[in-house]
Amino acid sequence: MLVEHDAPLAPLTTLRLGGPARRLVTATTDEEIVExxxxxxxxxxPLxxxxxxxxxxxGDAGFDGTVLRIxxxxxxxxxxxxELAAGEVWADAVARTVDEGLAGIEFLAxxxxxxxxxxxxxxxxxxxxxAETITEVVAYDRVRYETVTLxxxxxxxxxxHSRFKADPERHVVLRVRFRLTDAGGQSSPIKYAEVARTLGVEANRSVxxxxxxxxxxxxxAGKGMVLDPEDHDTWSAGSFFTNPILTDTQYRAFQDRLGEVTAPAFPAGDGRTKTSAAWLIDHAGFGKGHGSGPATLSTKHTLALTNRGAATTEDLLALAREVRDGVRAAFGVELVNEPVMVGVAL
Incomplete structure (x- = not known):
């Protein structure tokens, strides 16, 4: 277990932003995590x-407490x-399951x-x-003071979303268990239109x-969503805003704002409709590469807010607020950030 003081956190994030941790602990076993x-x-x-x-x-001020790096x-x-340990690199784990001929998480590459x-x-x-393949999550429960299996x-x-996101102070994930599928070297059925179109097959087919x-x-990679140290479009937190899910009343008001324009719409259950955050951002006037400062929208994807190399967290948040407020003014829809905010808020 490695313990460092006044340790920089920016290099530990894909945005390369944030001030130092008063104390940084790097744990390489479940026991060290729990301890x-x-x-x-x-x-x-604070943890x-x-x-x-x-x-x-x-935040630029960093974190005045213990940061546990798993x-x-x-x-x-x-x-x-x-079964994956919590610290396993996700992209590498997905690639290994494909090497083993197992389907279930291949579209999360x-x-x-x-x-x-x-x-x-x-x-x-x-x-x-x-959620489609996770069978169990092993976590340390900070209320019950014991390791539990959910x-x-x-x-x-x-x-x-999950119970872990809803109550972030309760559990620390140690291990995640999945049930995959041996489909004879075939993928899961393709549900996403862009993937089906790219592959030249119909939806719900396997390849x-x-x-x-x-x-x-x-x-x-074409959207700047695969990490590349040389490409500032990948210095991001991925999709910064979630796709809005609108109630029936909200969706009718949204349609009234649109007039003759048609926006993406997908059933989201319980009479709700999901629309595209990327579409909203683009049609509110924030195109790819928007911004003239050290933080801009990605030149490849409007959903990614990027650090062009010299940004601060406040630079990034100023851009996020500009986009959020612009979408609200144009369409009456409130964008919600997907990344976790530490010491800051929109």
Missing amino acids: TVRAADAAGE LVIGGGSNLVI ATRGFALDGTLL GIPGSAGATPVQNVGAYGQEV TGADCAFSYR DLRTAHDTVLKLR
Whole structure:
């Protein structure tokens, strides 16, 4: 277990933003994680848990407490059952499951971050989300002071949400278990229109597993969503805003604002409709590359807010507020940030 003081946090995030931690602990075993959490809680010390740092916006003042960096490793496969340590690099783990000929998370290729973060955000992309395959999450419960195992149903998954995100002070994820599918080298049925179109197949068809993985990886890279230290379009937290889910009343008001214009719309259950945050941003006047300062929209994707190399967190937040307020003024729809805010707020 490595302990550092006044340690920079920016290098631990994909945005490369944020001030220092008063104390940074890097844990490489579950026991070290639990020991660090218990010690911080017993001392009444603020605690921030970091995995891959891909979904964090940390304030310029840093974090006045203990930052726990989870660096555990573990990839265990038993038939179609997969267990990942929380610190496993997610993109690498997905690639390994494809190497093993197992479907279930192949459309989540190239997503930065660690395995332990996937149930927190119910990570999803291209028509697939981890809620579909997670069977159990092993976590340390900071209220019960013990390690617990939560079933997939216990996790209360919904769109980019879970019980872990709803109550972030309660659990620290240690391990995540998945049930994958051996489909004879074929992918899961394709649900996302862009993927089907790129592959030249109809929706709900399956294709070669490796082809599906590599196609998604190429699509993500084309949008600046695969990490590349030399490409500032990837110095981001991925999609900064979630796709809005509107009630029937909200959707009717939105349609009234649109007039003759047609916006993307998808059923979201319970009479609600999901629309596209990227479409809203673009049609509110914020195109790719918008911004003249050190933080701009990605030149490849309007949903990514990027650090062009010399930005501060406040620069990024100023841009986020400009986009959020502009969309609200144009369409009456409130965009909600997807990354976790630490010491700051929109």
